[in-house]
Amino acid sequence: MKVAQNTIKFLLIVSIALFSIASFASDSETKHGKQNDGGRINTKEEVEAYILHHIKDSHDFSLFSYTSDDGERKHVGFPLPVILWSSEGLVSFMSSEFHHNDDGHVLVEKNGLKFAKIHSKIYELDKGASTLSFDETHHATNAHKVLDFSITKSVVGILLIGFLLLFWFSSLAKQYKTKKIPTGFARVLEPLVLYVRDEIARPNIGEKHYRRFTGYLLTVFFFIWVLNLAGLTPLGFNVTGQLAVTGCLAIFTLVIYTVSGNKEYWMHMIWMPGVPVLIRPVLAIIELAGALVIKPFSLLVRLFANISAGHIVVMSLIAIMFTLKESLGVVGATGLSLVLSFFITLIEVLVAFLQAYIFTMLSALFIGMAVAEPEHH
Amino acid sequence: MYNLIGAGLIVIGAGIGLGQIGGKAMEGIARQPEATGKIQTAMIIIAALLEGLAFGALFLGK
Numbered sequence A: 001m002k003v004a005q006n007t008i009k010f011l012l013i014v015s016i017a018l019f020s021i022a023s024f025a026s027d028s029e030t031k032h033g034k035q036n037d038g039g040r041i042n043t044k045e046e047v048e049a050y051i052l053h054h055i056k057d058s059h060d061f062s063l064f065s066y067t068s069d070d071g072e073r074k075h076v077g078f079p080l081p082v083i084l085w086s087s088e089g090l091v092s093f094m095s096s097e098f099h100h101n102d103d104g105h106v107l108v109e110k111n112g113l114k115f116a117k118i119h120s121k122i123y124e125l126d127k128g129a130s131t132l133s134f135d136e137t138h139h140a141t142n143a144h145k146v147l148d149f150s151i152t153k154s155v156v157g158i159l160l161i162g163f164l165l166l167f168w169f170s171s172l173a174k175q176y177k178t179k180k181i182p183t184g185f186a187r188v189l190e191p192l193v194l195y196v197r198d199e200i201a202r203p204n205i206g207e208k209h210y211r212r213f214t215g216y217l218l219t220v221f222f223f224i225w226v227l228n229l230a231g232l233t234p235l236g237f238n239v240t241g242q243l244a245v246t247g248c249l250a251i252f253t254l255v256i257y258t259v260s261g262n263k264e265y266w267m268h269m270i271w272m273p274g275v276p277v278l279i280r281p282v283l284a285i286i287e288l289a290g291a292l293v294i295k296p297f298s299l300l301v302r303l304f305a306n307i308s309a310g311h312i313v314v315m316s317l318i319a320i321m322f323t324l325k326e327s328l329g330v331v332g333a334t335g336l337s338l339v340l341s342f343f344i345t346l347i348e349v350l351v352a353f354l355q356a357y358i359f360t361m362l363s364a365l366f367i368g369m370a371v372a373e374p375e376h377h
Numbered sequence B: 001m002y003n004l005i006g007a008g009l010i011v012i013g014a015g016i017g018l019g020q021i022g023g024k025a026m027e028g029i030a031r032q033p034e035a036t037g038k039i040q041t042a043m044i045i046i047a048a049l050l051e052g053l054a055f056g057a058l059f060l061g062k
Helices: A002-030 A046-055 A152-178 A186-205 A210-230 A243-259 A261-269 A277-318 A325-371 B002-031 B032-062
Strands: A062-067 A073-079 A083-088 A091-095 A107-109 A113-118 A121-125 A144-145
Touching: A046 A277, A062 A152, A083 A113, A083 A121, A091 A107, A091 B032, A144 A243, A152 A186, A152 A210, A186 A210, A186 A325, A210 A243, A243 A277, A243 A325, A261 A277, A261 A325, A277 A325, A277 B032, B002 B032
Parallel strands: none
Antiparallel strands: A062 A073, A083 A091, A107 A113, A113 A121, A121 A144
C-alpha cells in the first residue's frame, strides 16, 4: 500500500515538474535572442530565424541568454567539444572559442589552420587566407567543409538518454532476480515493456519469431519516446527532429527486415508467383522500390516532420508574445500565447508517444512481413 | 507561391484521406464495439502511412 502511494506521489511530482518546466521554457527560450548578433528578438523575421536556428543541431549547449544592465549580452549554457578531421588531421577545441558567433567572423586558429562557423556548420579556411570572403549568395569562397565528429547538442542528448535508459532497464532487469514484482520506478516501466511486447511485437511479427526482434523494438520505442519527451523540456533537444537520427533509425529497421527476410519473402518480392510472367518484372521493380526505398523513407520522414513541425508550432505560439504585442497589448499577447502553447504542449506529449508507437509498430509490421510463414492451401 | 498552392493541395488530400479513415473506423466500431482495439490499431497504421505520404510530398515540395 505504501509503495503504491509512493509511486503515485512520484508520478504526480514528475508530471508537475514536466509541465512547470515546459511553461518555464516559454519564458526562457524566447529571451534567447537571435544567435547571430545575440540581440533580443522583436520582429517576425527574427522570430523565424530563431525558430529555424532552434530546429537545427548546434555546437554549444545554450540554456538561455539575457542582456545585463550595462547592455552586454550574456549567454548561459556550457560549451561542447568540437572534433574535426581537417586536412592536417584531427583537430579539437571547445566550441566556446567561437564566442557564440555563427556568421564566420570569429576565426579559431589550431595547428596553423583557421576555422569559422557559419550557420552551425564548421568550415576550414584555405591556406593563406586570413579572413573569410563571401560571394553574392553568401557562400564562403575561400573555405571548405571539414568532416565534423563534434559532440553536438544532439549527441549529448543521445548519450544522456542512452545512459538513462541503460540505468532504468538494467535496474528493472536486476529486480527480477530477487523479486517477483519490481518496485519503484521500474514498476512504471514494466507495463510499458509488456505493452510493446504483447501489443506491438507479438501480433505483428507472429508467435514464432517475435522474441528475436522484441529487443530491437523495445530499444527504438523507448529511445524515440524519451527523446521526444526530452525535446519538450527547456533543454531544447531536437534529436528526433534531426534527419540524420531518424534516417539512422530507419536504416536499422531496413537492415533488420532485409537480413531476416525468409525465402518466401524474397520469392514474392523478386518473382511473384501466381501472376502472368510478363507482369512479374514490373511487380519486382515496384516491390523492390517499396521495400528498399519507400518503407525506410516513410519511417524517416514521418518522425522527422512530426517532431520538427511540433517544435515549430510550439515556438511560433510562444512567439505570439512578440508578434502580437502591438495589437493585443503585453498582457493580452502573453496570456494568449500562454494558453495556446500550454494546450499545444499537451498535444505534443501525446504526439511524442504516438510517433514512438507508430515507428515501432511499422517496424514490427515490416519485420513481420519479412519473416511471415507461408500458408499452404 | 506555387509550392504554397501545392502544400495546400497536399493538405486537402491528406484531410480527405484522414476523414475517410476516421469516419469508416467510427462506423466499424459502432457496428462491432468488441473489435474496437483491432480497428483502432489498423486505423492508426493506415493513418500513419497516409501521413508519411503527405509529409513526404510536403518535404519534397519545400
